[in-house]
Amino acid sequence: MAKEMIGNQITASTLSKLAQYDTPTICNIIEVFEVRPKDVGFMDQRIQAAFPEMPSMVGFAATASLRSASSSSGNAYAMLEAQLKVMEQLPGPTVVVFQDLDEPPVGATFGDVMCSTYQAFGAVGLITSGGGRDLEQVRALKFPAFMGSTICSRAYSHTVDVGSQVCVGGLEVQTGNLLHGDANGVTSIPLEIAVEVAEVAEQYVAAEALVIEYVQSTGKKEIAELGERRRAMGEAISAIRRHVSGK
Secondary structure, three states: OOOOOOHHEEHHHHHHOOOOOOOOHHHHHHHHHHHOOOOOOOOOOOOOEEEOOOEEEEEEEEEEEEEEHHHOOOOOOHHHHHHHHHHHOOOEEEEEEEEEEOOOOOOOOEEEHHHHHHHHHEEEEEOOOOOOOOHHHHHHHOOOOEEEOOOOOOOEEEEEOOOOOOOEEOEEOOOOOEEEEEEOOEEEEOHHHHHHHHHHHHHHHHHHHHHHHHHOOOOOOOOOHHHHHHHHHHHHHHHHHHHHHHO
């Protein structure tokens, strides 16, 4: 990125740190901050990783909505330039987020041409509540994609709106939101805590390792020892919670 400092004091270094961790870990760390209920802030089972083998995706949302039914036919690329201009205004790498307005989806949201274009203009991934196609070609681009289905044809796919709030997988997404996704799904990271989430991630992983390393090691296990390690993990996480809350 041309600028080290990006939105709300979030630096390129912060984004790099966030990308080192899987999305469930990021979700767990967000819970420590107690800034939102535990059952909100992430996409549900309708959105699945097209390429679960790819590493974590982190970027700022660039939202759009589309339709593919013949009753609302339009040019698939008519609003592409407007979309790319929105992406240029974002403070860092972009995640393109589409809400498919057709119920159920009629055509594919993306293929290799669209993904290649978005990637060329700074996108690091794409999410759609609709379908995707050209999956082998998109995999070759090493471009993370998340979708609701696979559809071989684009039908009359065209963008209806760029930049407005969308709802994908039950998550309300606005342009500029910070998203993190991997094989496990997609979550939103509140901008106001993103820097701290990255800073305490290593400590949180170390806390969990107190239990994980014990149960995954060789040798006979003792319930009492497991209990001690679980208590130690809880204390370590509580210490992180006190630190981020300032108490």
